[in-house]
Amino acid sequence: MVFNRSRFIFVFAALLIAAASAQAQSYYYAYYQPPTMSYYRPDASSDYYASRAKVVQGGSHPTVRGSRAVIRHGVAYAPENAPESVKRAIWATNALRRMPYKWGGGHGSFFDNGYDCSGTVSFALHNAGVLNAPAQSSELLNFGERGRGHWITVYSREGHTFAMIAGLRLDTTGYYGTEGPRWHADGRDTWGFEARHPVGL
Secondary structure, X not given: OOOOHHHHHHHHHHHHHHHHHHHHHHHHHHHHOOOOOOOOOOOOOHHHHHHHOOEEEOOOOOEEOOOOOEEEOOEEEEEOOOOHHXXXXXXXXXXXXXXXXXXXXXXXXXXXXXXXXXXXHHHHHHHOOOOOOOOOHHHHOOOOEEOOOOOEEEXXXXXXXXXXXXXXXXXXXXXXXXXXXXXXXXXXOOOOOEEEEOOOO
C-alpha cells in the first residue's frame, strides 16, 4: 500500500477541525446557555378551565366554584374558596382593567386615572387589607414575608413588579398600546424577581 502524504494531511486536518468545532460548541453551551427559568404553570389549560368553571355569582362580585380564579372577557372571577380579602382584591382590581399605563400612577393615591406596575399591585394589596399606602417596586422587595404565598404572591425587582392572585397574573406589561393593569391567565418568567407574600395569604 502506497502512503499518500497529501491524503493523510487532508484527513488529519479534517479531524482537527471537527474536534475544534465540537470543543467550541461545548464552550458555547457552557458559557452562553441561559439560566434555568422559573415559570408559573397552571394545572390545566387556562382557556379550557375558564370555559368550564361554574359561575356562582356575577355582577360586581363575579365568583366561580373552586380555588382558582378565571378570566372572562377581561374580568377576573374570584374563586369561591378564597378568603374574603382575596376576593375583595380581585373584585376591586377589576375596575382597573381598562386603565392605561401611567408612569407613577397610583402612587400619590390609590385612585388615579392610570397606573404603573407597583401602583397596580399596591391597589390590589390595599383592597386585600394588607397595605396601607402605595409602595414602589423597591419597597415591595421587603413586603410581607419571603417566598410564595398560597393565594397572593408579589414578584418584585428594581424597576418592575407583578402579582399572582388566586392563579391569575396581575401585570401592566403588554404589547404596544395594551400596557396597563390587566389580568392574565398565563404566568411569566420570574428569574431575577423576589417573591413575597402577605402574612397568612
